[in-house]
Amino acid sequence: MYTVIASASPSYTGLEIFWFLVIAVLWSMYFLLEGFDFGIGMLLPFLSKDDLDRRVLINTIGPVWDGNEVWLLTAGGATFAAFPNWYATLFSGFYLPLFLILAALIFRGVAFEFRAKRAFPAWRSAWDKAIFWGSVIPSLLWGVAFANILRGVPIGPNESYLGSFFNLLNPYALLGGVTTLLLFALHGAVFASLKTTDAMQERARKAAKGLAPAAAAALLGFLTWTYLNAHHAHNTGIVPPLVPVLAIAAVALVGWLLREKLEGWAFLATAMGVVGLVATIFLNLYPRVMVSSISKTYDLTIGNASSAPYTLKVMTIVALIFTPLVLVYQGWSYWVFRARVKRPPQIHRASDPSETEQSSLTVSAVEPD
């Protein structure tokens, strides 16, 4: 099934190829995990009828979102160590979008922690907006960024980015952004249907059924465009058609899986959609890490962007020892929090002596499961 368009250059070392793979895996893990907590954030206003609903939704990702975000930091650090030129060109080139992503992640991160700290409605709704926009903006911009990495941006001699912010706004990249936005929203809706009960679960299912066709269509459009692009514009990447086809098919099946009440399978399907999307991008990219729209000779590749062999060797040892360990304890924490989050019955109480806005404060009670 694998079609090799051009013979891979023999000048890349095994370590360079390995670290390209590692970074692809890190981004896949990041989007796979943070994808659904972005989705929860985006759906927050749509799936909730009151503050308690919103707390239920936020608590489905409460114990894990921060750990999910560490995959991003690891991807960033690994890129810095293994491919310094990629790290430098990418983040100085995509300067403003990255700033917007960082600003969004800042507000979103503190919002989770701060929103419940005061009871008055204006406070909470402000942080809810932060969670919503803090989820929408990165979901959109990560898609835009990766589409541009693959499509090509004006990179000149010495790996320098010669474009501006507006080079990044083109139809292909915007479609990429819409695709990740819809895909993460769907991924989050399915996650919510897995992690909540009763009315909330119903709403999540309904949202997922509505989002699934849209996400599948966007994915079909974007991956088709990517495939054509890889064939005609650049003559390097490996294009295995099976990966994008599986991704699209999996997402297209989500609606049916949910109708059959197979939420676990539906989650697996959206996960396949996310990982398939990232895999398609990286498979098309290889052996490049950033494409130059000016000339092929200015492409950043795993060769000219890479770090010293010694660094790659040290990093490989560290990664091989500690990544499995991380997967084990992070997996264990998901298992600890496997129970669904139940909406507790409302009980009014005065609890917080320093707040005057007590009347709207509700707190949950024990519900024996």
Add this chain to the structure above:
Amino acid sequence: MTLLLSRWQFGITTVFHFIFVPLTIGLALMLAIMQTTAYRNRHNPAKFETWSKMTVFWRRLFLINFAIGVVTGIVQEFQFGMNWAAYSRYVGSVFGAPLAVEALLAFFLESTFLGIWIFGKDKVSARIHLASIWIVSVATLLSAYFILSANAWMQHPVGYKVQGNRAVMTNFWAVMTNSTLISSFLHVVSAAIITTAMLVLGVSAWHLLKQRKSGVAPHPVFATSAQLAMIIGSVAIVATMFFGDNQARLMEKQQPMKMAAAEAIYNTQNGASFSLLTIGDLSGNPVFQIRLPHMLSVLADNTWNGSVQGINQIQAKETAKYGPGNYKPILWVTYWTFRIMVGCGIVMFCLMAVGLWLMRKRRLERTTWFLRLSVFAIVLPFLANTTGWIFTEMGRQPWVVFGLLKTSQAVSTVGTGYVVATLVGFTAIYSLLAAVDFGLMAKFARFGADDVDEHDAPNDPVDPDSDTTRVPALIY
């Protein structure tokens, strides 16, 4: 212009980040100690209640602080690429590795086990719950070690060679055992602990004063917190000064210009005196100054008449070595930040000494003037941390990597307009965060020891007679 703006941006974002980092390190450790003490006294109701309530009280402040530390840390991971692309290309092979290792070894542990600790109290056993906070504490220390290894390499590059137009790592072990790293790690971690101890002492003092005013007996939660802060803080302040002194000695060898600039010593001297403060011109014609004879030689060289190099001589030496250029940092910045840092340290040392004496006399909770002083003293460690970092980083200028790469060669080719936008953006966001954080910290610092927040974790031993003992199922 891009250079200047980028430097301001890095300075603002990093100084702001480091307001929160020391408290994360220190409070994680203190909470681990508190929870362990509660656990070990689980069959002793009175002690168990006190230490459990302490855990609950300080956890609120820890989590508010932790959130800001985390989100401002994300910026740190990416801003080298954003604003310092030339630097990133040059140092990536050496400097990138600790950053990646930090994320893989420390951040995953920290975030995962913090999640278990906050949300998992009724889902894991008491022992695992206790282990979680210890793991978080160890992770904060690991994180400090790896990020300081990156910074220490900028101060004193080791384990590398220059290959073409970049530095490449040749010995990871050398980078991880850099003498500058060990010294600064111990200094920074003890400073983080004294920072936390001063906060715990100050907040407890505020409560004790309030209780004294309204004629209530000192609450055991705050009396015990204050004593714990005193014990931990006394050790930490001595350690901070000891390792700081150790750092100064390394600095005299590794970055003599920084040492000379800290003292504004223009010419090499034997038996150099330590300048306590100067009013007027630093360049040798002061209006008024106080100096401690021979002290600088003692500090830098451990000998009464040791030689301390002067700025002019070092400038000549570095010009000969690296070519023409200005190798002097901004003197008034280095001179005064160094003095403020050391001054704050000395005041804290005195406060701790007096506090220990009062504690021995069992008068700590009842000495109003000491408690009042402790409340105001909360600001000291933060001032010392900030000026300490400004001194370390500004004192290394014009170098970004000492002897290898100048700051002016490190910057990205990003348009000035973009940097203006992000500088304004980050400053606005961080100011807003600072205001919100300060408000929340003040709110929860004023919480009584028996007050309950709906945010508290299930099964916390709070107020057994009211309906607030109902277990909240939702934490966020």
